[in-house]
């Protein structure tokens with residue numbers, strides 16, 4: 001079973017938010033949907049959900065060679081923040097209400113919701129209004145509800161926003177186990193480390209167009225061998241990359257990427273004003289790929 005998006009165009013007044021996007025999400029895979037702010041990621045998620053109508057293009061499910069329109073109950077959704085739930089309603093009331101909309105009885109929803117709340121350490125908050133939870137907890141509650149409704153596809157818009165590192169690790173483990181159960185997961189996120197760990201494929205959007213798409217590991221390998229990774233003794237990578245000029249990128253706080261040949265790096269090394277602990281040539285991270293595609297070094301126009 002796969003979810004297919006074909007030739008979707010969506011315009012908001014003068015802004016062409018999506019300009020002919022086609023992609024597929026297969027059952028049992030995680031697809032990372034990446035791109036700079038305003039690239040069209042959230043718009044695409046909303047079009048898939050049927051919350052926005054595209055001017056052109058289609059979204060459908062293909063199962064055993066047959067095509068059909070997806071039904072709302074086949075999607076589990078986490079929109080940016082936890083805006084898809086009622087803040088003043090207790091968690092359980094939210095779950096029963098949204099379960100009811102999907103045609104599920106309280107008897108079906110309650111135990112599943114409890115199961116996921118327990119996994120997220122929120123069982124005690126079952127009767128608390130959503131608004132009384134911290135932002136990260138609200139995010140987890142919204143995800144618990146999405147999962148309780150047993151979707152076939154999960155559409156997660158920035159699911160790690162507001163999660164502490166432990167919770168983020170738990171979420172990653174949960175996504176991997178859901179994938180094993182055959183759920184297809186679309187993950188839009190600026191948390192590239194998480195996307196790198198959990199995604200099978202990534203798609204890069206820019207200006208409403210699909211710039212690149214492919215298996216995550218293959219994409220990373222493709223960029224491997226391009227340059228070197230320098231580990232710094234001080235967390236000054238960003239300012240340094242800026243100061244060192246073209247060819248230099250910051251990766252996190254204490255790593256620099258140099259895109260060029262060894263001879264050029266040897267020549268440039270004396271200009272690095274902090275201690276370099278290590279120089280390696282490993283696989284770059286998804287963050288480096290992102291920066292190459294969209295950062296200072298990137299071509300101004302996406303390739304056709």
Ligand SMILES: Nc1ncnc2c1ncn2[C@@H]1O[C@H](COP(=O)(O)OP(=O)(O)OP(=O)(O)O)[C@@H](O)[C@H]1O
Nearest residue numbers: 012015016017035036037038039040041042043044
């Ligand atoms: N309801 C709306 N009305 C007008 N313009 C909109 C609306 N929603 C989105 N846009 C515009 O469409 C473009 C794509 O926005 P979208 O929210 O899909 O980007 P995004 O990739 O999700 O960005 P971010 O990473 O910042 O969340 C932007 O230029 C945005 O301003």
